[in-house]
Amino acid sequence: MASLKDLRNRIASVKATQKITKAMQMVAAAKLRRAQTAAEAARPYAEKMELVLANLSRGIGPDMPAPALLKGNGQQQTHLLVVCTGERGLCGAFNSSIARLARDKANALLAEGKTVKIVCVGKKGYDLLRRQFEKHIIDFVDLRAVRTLGYVNAQAIGDKIIERYGKGEFDVATLFFSRFRSVIQQIPTAQQIIPAEAPAAGGAASAAAYDYEPEEGAILDDLLPRNISVQIFKALLENQASFYGAQMSAMDNATRNAGDMIKKQTLTYNRTRQAMITKELIEIISGAEAL
């Protein structure tokens, strides 16, 4: 049995851990609020973008030549997986569930005989995927130094992807991130960004009498790369909100577990102490009786 000193030390250490997890939970809660506002503020832009894109792509008939970013280059051989994860751990299953989704997809594609290339955004996803897909990972973007996610960060990633697409390095690109539903629910999501998934036809929008400046094709060429960046930006913001949500609930759990452990340990400690006192008393009494 552990001595009293051991127990005391153990309780003290669990208490220290609890303090840390509690603090982390509160920090995550504060950051979550900010991340959530940022994600909501970015929504109108993405929505408008989709609307305009839907309008434009409706104007293009099936027999007309369409930009490769919209309709694809007619091949399905090489797939690029853009895996966005967090930069840090201590957030429950957040990183591993995104990585698992990407891993499943990669395995399925490999089984079909397709070529898979992976771009990792965020250190944790890189660490998780490196072991299995070392030779498939072609790029790794580290966002740890970034304090507030800006559009420029997403743009840098988007530009690189488009450049690779231009060079014909891949045919299909899929974005992996976690959609923020609520603090306790984050949904790992796969979204195809190249070729752009056909935007749902809005129906009533007037595709007819639009003037284009410069002409349609040029606008679409200008717009599609932007759309990629916007989608990545949206994914990064959603990811960040999800990360803090996951971290908050993970730390909440940890704090509660630490509390339970302290309770149990304290009980054992008191029992042991009582047992020792009783033992000493018995020794004294039996010693006195012997005299």
Place this chain on the structure above:
Amino acid sequence: MANFHFELVSPERMLFSGDVESVVVPGADGEFQVFSGHAPVMSTLHAGVLRIAGNAGAPQRVFVRGGFADVSASGLTVLAEQAVDLAEVKTDQLMQDIKNAEEDLADAKTDDARARAQSILDGLRALQTAVAH
């Protein structure tokens, strides 16, 4: 003069949404002014200044760079990758930023970093020209 609905959106947030009388848009093929009842137009943007009139609550002059404007029956929507209200720009701060950007450009080692620094500098210079006018 009838007003129409105008929205200015940047990737980070919605900057303005409300009714205005007219907006001058720096289109890729030249500036154009939008009034109520304008024919539907879709245009990409040049780096330049949006001039908004007819709403005291709206920013009057906004520097925009990259993006596009969409004029439809429901109004004008400007999606700008970068949008700065010129009333909020401080000249000395801007000068400092430009100086920093120039230093970054001089320090840049890789082609990649140089291109990035150059584009930041170009953006700031365009903003400076806009402020000066």
